[in-house]
Amino acid sequence: MHEQKDPGETRRGFLKRAAGVLALVNGLVLGVPMIGSLLGAVKKTGERPWTKLATLGSLPEGRPVEVKFKAVVEDAFHYRMTLQSAWVIRHSEERLTVFSPVCTHLGCHFLWNKKTGHFECPCHASIFAQDGTVISGPAPRRLDTLEHRIENGDLLVRLERFKSGTARKVTVEA
């Protein structure tokens, strides 16, 4: 039998369904960007700033020195002046290597052993040569170098942090 639907019923049905659809769409138009935003990455900055490490003249040649310097660190909208450190080896007048002070294994700060001429990490005994290569221990990759340049007799460095425990050197965006 062909059922005749009461016109009032289909009208009610349409209104209910339409109201539901509108509510759903509005919810999605707001909800999807919101969830996406809260789950998504917060972009730090397009370019990292250059920070002055030290004057070139103050750095001795031949051996690694730990340089402590002031740098503004960005934490969301919070900019704080903090003390940072980096290892600098001056090979010649203008040739240098700058290492991030963070061990590539799990993030501890490593030390320089004068006697052995190696970088040694006190946490899990990773040992690195003066050029950063891993001699022994659990470190998955060589020491991370920091981009640097010399300007007006000053050594400038681009402060960055890298992921620990990975074989590849990956910049941490956070």
Place this chain on the structure above:
Amino acid sequence: MKRLLVWFRERWPVDAVLRLALEEEIPGGARYAYTLGSAVLTVFFLQTVTGVFQLLFYVPATDLAYDSVSYIRTRVQFGWLFHGLHYWGAQAMIVLVLFHMTRVFLWGAYKRPRELTWLLGVALLLAVMAFSFSGSPLQWDQRGYWIGEVSTSIAGTMPVVGDMMKRLIRGGEAMGQIALLRLFTLHVGVLPAALAGLFGLHIVAMRRFGSVGPWDESKRGRSGPFWPDQFYKDMVTGTTVLFVLITLAVFLPPGYSGPADPLDVSYIPKPDWNFLFLYEALKYFQGRLEPVGTVGVPAVLITILLLLPFIDRNPERNPLRRPFALAGALLLGGILAALSIKGYLSPGFGQVQEQQKTEIRLPGKGAFVSVGEAARGPSGPAGEGKTEGQPGPAAYMIGSAERGGMVFERLCSACHGKEGRGGVPNPGSTAGKVPSLAPIDSRLFSADARTFAGNIDSIIQHGSRPAGTAPAISMPPFGDNNTLTQAEIANVEAYILALNSLDRGQIVNPGMEPGRFYIFVMAIYILVVLGLGGLRKRMEGR
């Protein structure tokens, strides 16, 4: 699932609550005119959602508030959207409340026995105004800070209770950290709860007698149910309002007035548009009459609103047959509109009227020195052009290009040329001229706004000596010698960026570019409308 529902229904009066919420026979049937009240509720939901989103990032501390809001607007995905919706939603809420009040007035829906609903409505109106008043200062930008400062000062002029009220809102004498926290707590905690509570009372009171319906007897023949008829119309209006707000958020983002700067006296404070009538009215109560105005004007208005259902006992509801009521409403509306317009146009709105001073004070010198003199002569070791020092706090703040332009004209254009075009001679320097800022040296330029600002910030903060044997003019250290506040420097930087076609407030992490998002949303709504249209045809066809 069904069993769960049954379990729940046995223990909680679902049916009774649904009946209260949805069951209502509207005399004359559902109409779009009746959707204004629910439109206000819709916007309130929107404000809550966008407000909570911002709460995940906002800090009510005077040194972090502005930057945290800038962070939302430029570095959080879709932060620009939620902030923009919240800003325009605030304006919409007031507009819709006024429309709703007017509709209720025209229908005579405030008359006996619905007086209580009206009274609760007036309380809701005051709550919405309080929301507006407490919201602006939270951004701690120039606009918001001065709105907070001036309005609490005005409250302070009330006789007897004024001083106490001012100190209550500010949490002390100054407009500072405690004041910010108080307004924040009001805006985010107390007022939402109050509004929700008042709304609950308002809607229950309204349901007690139901919609008043048309005044024309001939139109009262049939009736229509709230659910789904009126609810559907409410959804259509709500959707339209949301779409309009998205459009505004995309195409008219709220500008930047720069970080709050109490030292900048060139900024003429003005209240938001919805308080302009009060601002203008108080001008007529100067000197000894001031307290009369501060208390009197709001008191009279609120009293008129509250007493309306008791003064107007005429049961007639056709507005055309209520000449006194209509005339009174038009008169009141006209006065408020006229005051608002006059307040908007009065000098100081976006214009700076004070004298252009070109004097700056150098600490330690004890005397006023002109910019020219301060710029004259080397400020560092001879030889190579050199700038010492790191960027200052201003580099990290998003300033107002418009206000920066005013500072630039006052203090920078003398050497750098009008609008930074350069060309001013600098004998003794290698370049021979003061460098142009539009376009700026490519070594300073960056497409990333913050990097660009940081590059020029070092120079503005600490000064710079141009390369050359004996340059006649050097760049003074505007930050180090306290000539400019950090906020002013941030504004100047925004201006210089603007001269180089860069927006200091550029959205670094949009999630989706506003334009693209808008096209997306428009497409979705168009599809929905077409889809519903098709659905309706199909259902009618059966």
